[in-house]
Amino acid sequence: MKLNISKFFTYALAATFVGLPSMAFAAEGNLKSDDLVGMTFWLISIGMVAATAFFFLETQRVSGKWKTSLTVIGLVTLVAAVHYFYMRDVWVSTGETPIVYRYIDWLITVPLQMVEFYLILAAVGAASSGIFWRLLIGTVVMLLGGYCGEVGYLNAWVGFIIGMAGWLYILYEIFAGEAGKASADKAPESVKSAFSAMRLIVTVGWAIYPIGYFYGYLAGVDTAGAADALNIIYNIADVLNKIAFGVIIWAVAVRESESSS
Numbered sequence: 001m002k003l004n005i006s007k008f009f010t011y012a013l014a015a016t017f018v019g020l021p022s023m024a025f026a027a028e029g030n031l032k033s034d035d036l037v038g039m040t041f042w043l044i045s046i047g048m049v050a051a052t053a054f055f056f057l058e059t060q061r062v063s064g065k066w067k068t069s070l071t072v073i074g075l076v077t078l079v080a081a082v083h084y085f086y087m088r089d090v091w092v093s094t095g096e097t098p099i100v101y102r103y104i105d106w107l108i109t110v111p112l113q114m115v116e117f118y119l120i121l122a123a124v125g126a127a128s129s130g131i132f133w134r135l136l137i138g139t140v141v142m143l144l145g146g147y148c149g150e151v152g153y154l155n156a157w158v159g160f161i162i163g164m165a166g167w168l169y170i171l172y173e174i175f176a177g178e179a180g181k182a183s184a185d186k187a188p189e190s191v192k193s194a195f196s197a198m199r200l201i202v203t204v205g206w207a208i209y210p211i212g213y214f215y216g217y218l219a220g221v222d223t224a225g226a227a228d229a230l231n232i233i234y235n236i237a238d239v240l241n242k243i244a245f246g247v248i249i250w251a252v253a254v255r256e257s258e259s260s261s
């Protein structure tokens with residue numbers, strides 16, 4: 001086998017990034033055999049590591065314009081993996097909801113997914129940077145509202161409504177705004193299918209988060225039950241919206257790369 005330097009560096013880099021978070025943080029307390037929520041934190045933290053290795057390595061397999069998309073997805077799962085190691089520790093050792101780490105994670109990973117939308121459209125010359133900025137503004141409003149509601153800076157309902165408004169604005173942009181039109185007008189079939197799959201994630205997959213928030217703060221569930229529901233729902237949502245989201249784009253990238261080579 002010919003040794004390819006850039007391939008070698010990709011592998012080394014992937015191994016380092018993946019190895020670091022897995023080695024550095026071992027939980028303080030031990031996971032209890034009846035801690036279902038703790039188990040989901042554990043499973044997902046490892047799943048994110050595996051997904052990161054996969055997406056980084058697969059950049060070697062796809063054609064040029066898709067490489068950046070896969071790299072960005074690998075970054076999303078990498079950032080999530082590191083945060084999940086911290087969140088897991090908070091939950092397992094204190095039984096408390098790791099709100100701050102969760103929102104710091106979202107503050108990085110959700111904008112990266114907005115970059116992904118932009119990249120998919122930009123790969124076919126159909127995007128203006130305004131699309132990215134508007135999606136980013138929607139994201140910030142959504143997350144700020146949610147955070148202030150969760151930590152108690154705002155009434156839980158007020159935070160919820162602000163969060164919903166940010167999300168609805170994102171939906172408007174990707175269905176009826178410039179991003180939606182750019183995909184409909186200018187994109188080839190493969191990009192259209194990637195874009196509509198991503199749209200489905202943002203509509204259906206993202207809808208799980210407000211459900212988690214609702215059970216956590218608005219439904220009147222007792223404190224322990226509310227924390228369990230909130231964390232388990234957010235955790236499941238993250239698997240879908242980070243790993244499955246990535247796999248969808250990966251599948252399109254592979255199909256497109258193989259048909260054009």
Ligand SMILES: *C/C=C(C)/C=C/C=C(C)/C=C/C1=C(C)CCCC1(C)C
Nearest residue numbers: 109146163164167206209210213241
């Ligand atoms: C990888 C992490 C992702 C994709 C996180 C997404 C988070 C949301 C879509 C959160 C949405 C919220 C609302 C729509 C209203 C209530 C407050 C939030 C922040 C939970």
